[in-house]
Amino acid sequence: MMGLFILSETVFFLLLIIAYIQYHRVRGNGPTAADNLDLWRTAVFSLCLFASSAPVWRAGAAFRRGARGRSAAWLGATVLLGLVFLIGQGIEYAGLLHRDVTISRDLFGTTFFTLTGFHGLHVGIGLLVLSVLA
Numbered sequence: 001m002m003g004l005f006i007l008s009e010t011v012f013f014l015l016l017i018i019a020y021i022q023y024h025r026v027r028g029n030g031p032t033a034a035d036n037l038d039l040w041r042t043a044v045f046s047l048c049l050f051a052s053s054a055p056v057w058r059a060g061a062a063f064r065r066g067a068r069g070r071s072a073a074w075l076g077a078t079v080l081l082g083l084v085f086l087i088g089q090g091i092e093y094a095g096l097l098h099r100d101v102t103i104s105r106d107l108f109g110t111t112f113f114t115l116t117g118f119h120g121l122h123v124g125i126g127l128l129v130l131s132v133l134a
Contacts, residue, residue, distance in 0.1 A: 009122070013115065020111035031108040036101055037092065045088025049123065052081035056130070075134035082127045089120050 024032070059074035093116075096102075096109075103113040 013119065016111065016115045016118075020107070020115070023107050023111070027107060031101070031106060033108070033112065036096060036099070036108060036112075038095075041088065042092065045085050045092075048081045048088070049085040052078045052085075055081070072134040075130050079127050079130050079134070082123055082130075086120060086123060086127070089116060092116075 055074045055077035059071045059078065062068075062070035062074055093113075096112075101109050101112075103109050
């Protein structure tokens with residue numbers, strides 16, 4: 001069941017990305033991610049999210065060995081890295097809104113805020129679940 005859930009989420013996000021690419025290809029002009037985002041800052045916060053996979057894996061291994069305290073500590077590290085990502089997303093949102101890039105402004109704003117908003121929601125829910133597990 002978890003595999004099907006992950007597959008459905010993957011398809012959902014993939015379709016949002018394809019919609020953006022298709023509409024941008026048809027429209028041909030307008031702002032893009034490269035025009036609006038700080039690539040290095042976005043990369044750093046994304047790396048924190050990618051890196052959170054390692055401590056959650058370590059938490060599972062510790063749990064299987066019966067090391068509950070270590071497992072909780074690794075889950076805490078995962079949550080911390082996820083929080084860094086969400087804070088980074090908030091910083092990015094604030095910068096975009098400051099430059100008047102909103103969900104209703106254009107294709108970039110609509111697809112960016114929809115895609116990253118749903119992703120942030122998923123990450124936030126995951127962090128709550130991991131916190132409960134810890």
